[in-house]
Amino acid sequence: MPTIDKQPQRGAPPRPGPGLTPRMLNHAAWVTHDAAQTADFYTRIMGMELASTVFDDHVPSTGHEIPYFHIFFRMGDGSTLAFFEAPGVPPPAESTHPAYDVFNHVALQARDQDEVLQWHQWLTSQGIPVVGPVDHKGLILSIYFHDPSGLRLEITTPLDKEWNRHTDKGYADLKRWVECKQKAQAEGRDVPKALIEMIRTTRRRYEHEHDAD
Numbered sequence: 001m002p003t004i005d006k007q008p009q010r011g012a013p014p015r016p017g018p019g020l021t022p023r024m025l026n027h028a029a030w031v032t033h034d035a036a037q038t039a040d041f042y043t044r045i046m047g048m049e050l051a052s053t054v055f056d057d058h059v060p061s062t063g064h065e066i067p068y069f070h071i072f073f074r075m076g077d078g079s080t081l082a083f084f085e086a087p088g089v090p091p092p093a094e095s096t097h098p099a100y101d102v103f104n105h106v107a108l109q110a111r112d113q114d115e116v117l118q119w120h121q122w123l124t125s126q127g128i129p130v131v132g133p134v135d136h137k138g139l140i141l142s143i144y145f146h147d148p149s150g151l152r153l154e155i156t157t158p159l160d161k162e163w164n165r166h167t168d169k170g171y172a173d174l175k176r177w178v179e180c181k182q183k184a185q186a187e188g189r190d191v192p193k194a195l196i197e198m199i200r201t202t203r204r205r206y207e208h209e210h211d212a213d
């Protein structure tokens with residue numbers, strides 16, 4: 001039987017959770033309306049391997065009678081992006097706010113900053129509009145673009161090798177966010193306005209902390 005270390009590190013506060021953590025991204029999946037166009041993009045433009053395909057006339061997990069073609073593309077670490085083309089499915093509804101189009105995205109990791117810039121050059125040479133490179137507060141360097149289905153993609157590299165290990169700050173920020181909402185609600189204040197004030201105050205404080213480094 002595998003042993004699972006459920007003990008938090010000495011001195012670290014106990015963390016919630018089952019003592020299990022997913023090992024890696026297996027696949028993330030979206031709907032495409034053109035599997036051939038999607039395959040061309042992910043193999044020729046993104047340099048990924050066509051990894052696996054499935055045909056079915058129903059969805060095994062839910063029983064929905066939606067015939068489909070499922071196609072997976074493999075990245076350097078073995079993780080995959082996957083797509084379904086289902087005949088006769090209408091285009092998706094328009095987003096109700098630009099936030100959905102800006103924030104919903106998938107980020108793929110490049111080796112280093114130089115590789116991010118190589119991606120920028122390659123994608124641009126293929127006529128793909130690219131936003132960036134954007135330096136996110138010294139944490140990561142990223143470029144943004146879209147696949148043929150409109151899925152927003154990011155190519156990124158961490159500038160801070162501890163970028164995904166800022167757990168204590170994460171819990172503190174989450175607490176600050178939740179408490180700000182609850183306090184504004186309890187006081188009958190405008191919640192988005194209270195959050196914006198909190199964001200600006202917090203950001204100023206972080207900038208001062210950086211200045212002191």
Ligand SMILES: [Fe+2]
Binds near residue numbers: 105107154
């Ligand atoms: Fe991102």
